[in-house]
Amino acid sequence: MFRLITLFFLLPALYASAVTLPTVKGESLPDTDGVHVNAHGGNIIKIGDTYYWYGEQRGDGSEGSYQLGVSCYTSTDLATWRNHGTVLAVNDRPGDPLEQGCLLERPKVVYCPATDKYVLWFHHELKGRGYAAAQAGVAVADNPLGPFTLLKTSRVNPGYYPMEMTDEQKNATYADKLEWWTPSWRKAVSDGMFNLRDLPGGQMARDMTIYIDDDGRAYHIFASEENLTINIAELDSTFTRHTGRYTRVAAGGQNEAPAIFKKDGTYWMITSGCTGWAPNAARMMKANSIMGPWEQLPNPCRGQGAETTFESQGTYIMEHEGNFIFMADRWNPKQLNDSRHLWIPIQFDADGTPYLTLE
Numbered sequence: 181m182f183r184l185i186t187l188f189f190l191l192p193a194l195y196a197s198a199v200t201l202p203t204v205k206g207e208s209l210p211d212t213d214g215v216h217v218n219a220h221g222g223n224i225i226k227i228g229d230t231y232y233w234y235g236e237q238r239g240d241g242s243e244g245s246y247q248l249g250v251s252c253y254t255s256t257d258l259a260t261w262r263n264h265g266t267v268l269a270v271n272d273r274p275g276d277p278l279e280q281g282c283l284l285e286r287p288k289v290v291y292c293p294a295t296d297k298y299v300l301w302f303h304h305e306l307k308g309r310g311y312a313a314a315q316a317g318v319a320v321a322d323n324p325l326g327p328f329t330l331l332k333t334s335r336v337n338p339g340y341y342p343m344e345m346t347d348e349q350k351n352a353t354y355a356d357k358l359e360w361w362t363p364s365w366r367k368a369v370s371d372g373m374f375n376l377r378d379l380p381g382g383q384m385a386r387d388m389t390i391y392i393d394d395d396g397r398a399y400h401i402f403a404s405e406e407n408l409t410i411n412i413a414e415l416d417s418t419f420t421r422h423t424g425r426y427t428r429v430a431a432g433g434q435n436e437a438p439a440i441f442k443k444d445g446t447y448w449m450i451t452s453g454c455t456g457w458a459p460n461a462a463r464m465m466k467a468n469s470i471m472g473p474w475e476q477l478p479n480p481c482r483g484q485g486a487e488t489t490f491e492s493q494g495t496y497i498m499e500h501e502g503n504f505i506f507m508a509d510r511w512n513p514k515q516l517n518d519s520r521h522l523w524i525p526i527q528f529d530a531d532g533t534p535y536l537t538l539e
């Protein structure tokens with residue numbers, strides 16, 4: 181009798197959690213209006229039984245088309261997606277940081293328990309300045325469907341040295357023009373030349389993700405120093421401000437598109453190289469602590485397409501019922517709104533090393 185009753189209570193719970201992961205391998209993914217999901221470089225979070233998918237809401241590439249902002253779609257089965265429009269929109273106010281023509285790339289939304297708000301971080305570029313601003317934007321909302329209000333957009337951690345930087349490195353001076361990629365330039369980059377250059381105004385922040393560790397702390401992980409070095413920067417309990425505590429990872433390694441997960445006490449980060457919209461081979465790193473040291477590992481992709489991450493670039497690793505799903509974009513630079521989505525369940529070797537394959 182006891183068993184029967186237990187089963188009676190367990191069954192609905194089991195049933196409710198069993199959402200089959202659909203196959204997403206770069207085909208067109210129509211929403212409930214029949215339009216391809218226009219949410220790129222983003223992330224998916226689950227609130228109650230609902231999945232929220234946030235991403236770049238891109239233009240169609242026609243003359244005068246521009247990015248609309250950050251979009252949100254919802255689903256209860258990960259297969260049927262309903263469009264909720266723009267949750268953080270660009271505007272037509274001249275000089276506004278979100279003036280039409282600006283870029284809001286790689287948006288990530290997380291829930292903050294301390295404030296009971298939804299926090300949206302994104303890589304922000306100002307109108308007319310290409311990729312020179314290299315700022316991080318943060319916006320908040322009471323509701324996962326927004327609207328989000330912009331709190332701040334800026335470079336990151338002005339005045340703060342990375343936690344591992346030695347006094348010698350802090351006090352180093354560098355020749356004005358070191359030729360790129362020479363051994364002395366490489367050494368200078370590794371020692372923190374660009375970090376020191378940007379220290380007063382804050383570090384450059386481009387491709388990014390947000391990671392919430394299992395102790396509840398949040399981290400902003402981004403490509404910094406001219407896309408040469410990844411920074412992992414701790415956020416405060418509101419998830420909207422940096423604490424000033426951060427580490428530099430793979431200095432000079434040119435990593436972009438960071439995505440991260442933790443399994444059995446090990447942190448794994450999958451990144452791309454820096455080739456713009458064109459795909460390249462993914463890289464992987466692992467660490468026992470989020471603040472490093474991080475160990476560089478080979479390309480985690482296997483089989484056909486491994487050298488181009490299956491013609492895509494990662495954006496997020498979603499935990500789904502005990503599994504980890506590598507979400508990626510197959511960019512279409514001529515028509516960014518039609519960039520395709522790939523969701524690749526991460527597999528593990530017998531020794532626990534993650535790998536990705538489409539086979």
Ligand code: GAL
Nearest residue numbers: 285387436437454455456457
């Ligand atoms: C990629 C980056 C994208 C976008 C693109 C622009 O390297 O990952 O998010 O910024 O460059 O060329």
